[in-house]
Amino acid sequence: MIIDCHGHYTTVPAAHTAWRTAQLAAWEAGGSAPAYPDISDDDLRESVEGSQLKLMRERGIDLTIFSPRASAMAHHQGDEGVSRAWAEACNNLIARVAGLYPDHFVGVAQLPQSPGVPIANSIAELRRCVLELGFVGCNLNPDPSGGHWDSPPLTDRGWYPFYEAMVELDVPAMVHVSAVTNPNFHATGSAYLNADTTAFMQFLQSDLFKDFPSLRFVIPHGGGAVPYHWGRFRGLADMLKRPPLAESVMTNVFFDTCVYHQPGINLLFEVIDVDNLLFGSEMVGAVRGIDPETGHYFDDTKRYVEALKLPSDDLAKVYEGNARRVYPRLNRAR
C-alpha cells in the first residue's frame, strides 16, 4: 500500500472559492457572510476524478492524506471568526471527499488560526475534525501573519495547550505556512521552504520533545534546506551544546519526500534515517509541469523513490509503515 502524506485539495469546486471571496468581501464591508453554497457530491467527484484521483491512479498511490489548499488558508485575512468559518468550510469539504472515496482520501485539518489569537482557540476545530470527521492530523501554521513572522516560535509555551490536545488525540501536525503578503517571499518558492528550515532550527534549540515525548511533526518539502545542510545542523547542535539530532529532534520530527528531482531525493535518503521519511508528493499544485529533462511530472516523486532501489522493508516504511506510525489514527479505519 502506498500512502501519500501530503496532498492538498487544490481543485475545489468554484462555488467554494466564490464563497470565500464573498465571505471576505462581507467582512470588509462589515456585514455577514452569505450562506455556504450547495455543492453536490457530483461536483466533488468531478473536482478530483480528473486531477488528484487520476494522478493517484496513474502513479499507483492508494491513499492520500488530504488537507485543504495550503496557500488558501490565508490566516492573515479577515479576523478570528472569518478564519474559523473558512477552516470549517474547508474541513467539511475534505470530510465529504473522504466520505465519497474512503479508500483514497483521509482528512487532515486546516486550523482556524489568526495573528495574535491564542492557539488554544484552535483546539475545538481540531477536536471536531478528529473526533467527528475522522481526520488523522492537522496543518499547523507557524506564521499566520502571511510572511511577517511576528508570532512566537513553535517552541514557545504559548503553543503548549494545542500540543496537549494533539498528544491527547494522538495526531501529528504538518508544519505548513500559507500565502504571503510580504513581497520578499514567494509562497511555494521561498516561504514554504524557509518555514520548514525555521521550524527545524527551533526544534533543535529547544527541549520541546522532553516536555512532549509523543508530540510529532512532519516537516514537509523534504525538510526545507535541512537535509542539504545536515552537516551544518549537526555542527550547530554540537556548538550549541544540544544533544545529537538523532536523540533530540529526529525522535519526533519527520520529513516528506516532496523534493522534485532525483539528486535531491538521493541526498534525502542518504542523510536522513529511513524511519523519519514519509512518502509525499504535494500534488496537485505546487509545481504542476513536466520536467523537460525527464519527460515526467516534477511532482511524480514516486519515480524518484523507486529509482533508489531501496530494500523492500525500507520501501514499505516510506510508503506505508512510517505514515501509520506518525498518523496512528490511520489504522482505526484502514
Added chain:
Amino acid sequence: MIIDCHGHYTTVPAAHTAWRTAQLAAWEAGGSAPAYPDISDDDLRESVEGSQLKLMRERGIDLTIFSPRASAMAHHQGDEGVSRAWAEACNNLIARVAGLYPDHFVGVAQLPQSPGVPIANSIAELRRCVLELGFVGCNLNPDPSGGHWDSPPLTDRGWYPFYEAMVELDVPAMVHVSAVTNPNFHATGSAYLNADTTAFMQFLQSDLFKDFPSLRFVIPHGGGAVPYHWGRFRGLADMLKRPPLAESVMTNVFFDTCVYHQPGINLLFEVIDVDNLLFGSEMVGAVRGIDPETGHYFDDTKRYVEALKLPSDDLAKVYEGNARRVYPRLNRAR
C-alpha cells in the same frame, strides 16, 4: 592557487568589539561614541595568526576574500550614523589586515545599511572601500531589520542606484543577512539559509539581470535550499513562465561551497554548473567543531571538494578561475 570567497573576520581584537559596545551605549544615552581605540599591527597579527591564517595554511588555502563578521553587522542597531561609523571601523580593520598579509587577504566591504534608509546612502562607503582600500566586493544585506523582512525585495527599483555603482566599480555583492532580533530565527541556523533561498526566488521572478546584465551576486551557504530543491525551482520558473534558470538567473548568480558535509557538496556539484561555483568555507565561525563522523572540521570544505575528484580544469575554476571572473578586481593586485 586556492581562493576562499567567504571568510569573515570573527576573531577581531577585543578593543574593536568593546568600541562597538561603547558606541551603541553612547547612542542609547544620546551621547557621542568614544574615540576609536588604538589597535596595533601586532594585535591584528595575533588575531589571525592563530585562527584564520593557521587554518588557511593547514588546509592549503592561499587567499581569503575577507569581510567583517556578518552577524556583527547588526544593521538594525543604532541609526544611520551609528551604522556608518561601525561599517567604516570594520572595513578599516579589514583593510589593515589585508595590508599586513596582501598575499592572504583581500577585502570585501560591510555596508552602512539601516532599516528604512535608502541604499543609495551606502554608495559612498562602497566607493571608499573599493577605490581607496582596494576591496573587491561587498556584502549586501537584503533584510537590515534583523529578521523582520520589512524592506523591499532585492529586485525592487529602490536598490537600483546601488546596483549602478556596483556595475560601474565592477564588483559583486554577496547576499548576506546578519544577526536577528526576531525570536523565530537563529542567525546561522535559519536566517542565513532563508535569506539565500529568498534572494534566489526574487531573482527568478524578476528581470533584474536584463536591466543589469553585468551585475553579479554570490549566494552563500551553497545557495541556501536552492540546489537541494533545484527541480522545484526549475519547475517554478516554468510555471511562472520565466526563462530557464540557466538563461535568466545563473548568468549572474553564483553559489559558494559552504555546505558542511560530503553529501551536500556532492549534490551541489551534481546539479549546479561548475562555472557557477566558488570555493568557500565561511570560516572561522559559523560552525566551529569537528564532525565526529569524519574526525575533521565541519567547515573544512576543501576536503569535500577534493573528494569529488573533479577534472583539473573544473577544480581550477572552483578554486580560482570563477572567483577571478566574479571578482575581477582580484586581478588588479594578484
